[in-house]
Amino acid sequence: MDHFHYRGGQLYCEDLPVADLAEQFGTPLYVYSQAAFLDTFNALRTAFAAVDPLICYAMKANSNLGILKMLAERGSGFDVVSGGELYRVVAAGGDPGKTVFAGVGKTDEEIEEALVAGVLMFNVESEEELENIARVASQAGKVAPIALRVNPDVDPKTHRYISTGKKESKFGMDIDRALRVAESAVKIPSLTMIGMHMHIGSQITTVEPYAGAVAKGVDIIEKLRKMGHPVRWYNVGGGFGIDYKAHEAKPIQAFADVIVPAVQSTGCRLAMEPGRVMSGNAGILVSRVLYTKQSGEKRFLIQDAAMNDLIRPALYESFHKIWPVSVPSGLPAPPDDFEGAIAGTDPWDVVGPVCESGDFLAKDRALPRLERGALLATFSAGAYGMVMASNYNTRPRAAEVLVEGTNARLVRRRETYDDLILQERL
């Protein structure tokens, strides 16, 4: 998290004090570091250079236009899961020809839009979808480039809600079925199978699940080619984990070490769909303490960010580091280990103003006593944060700021009350 660091007890994003950003743009506020995004983007390009990677940033993790534009300008491709996301690619100046279209429930309209835009390929998740893409393409007088999403039946050992590569998952096709579907696809003139796709889950912190999956993929690609499919893309999906606590995730190079040789043995180009690993630690959520209160032994820190701003703790019981933006004297920068005792702290539930018991950012979290008005940083909030934000309790969604060095750019203004009722009629 070095692009978010403390200098003299003050949290900085790159070269700007986060407290100044909160002053200027208000809270709750998402703050992103451009350098953090680009460091990971470049690390991926370097680690996988031997297989000429096309990085298709999985924008469902964070689809702010300012971020997409910044990545598109550097040659990034995109992984989209809806017509709306494809619309964002185009709006941000991205290249549909470097865009892969995934998702189990593509509608006819979305398929048509993607064909007209000229996406690189569709990741096909079922036999019926394959037939439907063929039909829509044929009616449009086009040939749809596709990759079969194969389910390699590996256990990524992650949270059950974000595991996608096991047999019982709704995503993809098991290997036998995929091969049968591929066999029947050979004769369909409006399809060309140029790739093979897998995506086994998210927040995967070890390399073993990938090692098992990519080996199976090599075998599948060989079989697809024997059938006559011109497979030239090996798409390994996304899922690389990040450090939410200390150093739980393996570095990118470790994933490359198991993936590159397998892809190389097929002669394919590598496509990959990193989402969380690019955006997660490139963003924080800044909030302001409204009240503190005690109820029996329990201490509550009530602050102005809520589950509608960041739902991950409520949805997945996920852990985010939380620490004051201005560290009270005598306390360290955020400790690596929140489990041990930290001098000068007590356990606090960090909660928001929403009327739900599930509205919390952390429970029993070691924090110093803070005054009303103090600023808090919730770290690792750049992925699956703002994209899942809602207007629950008729709360305007937060603003987003993209920092580059000493420059901060508002890439999404805070919603107004008028924004909140705009679509409704009396």
Ligand SMILES: *Cc1c(COP(=O)(O)O)cnc(C)c1O
């Ligand atoms: C969600 C998703 C990704 C991105 O996953 P991360 O864990 O954020 O890297 C990539 N590919 C597909 C098909 C997805 O559904």
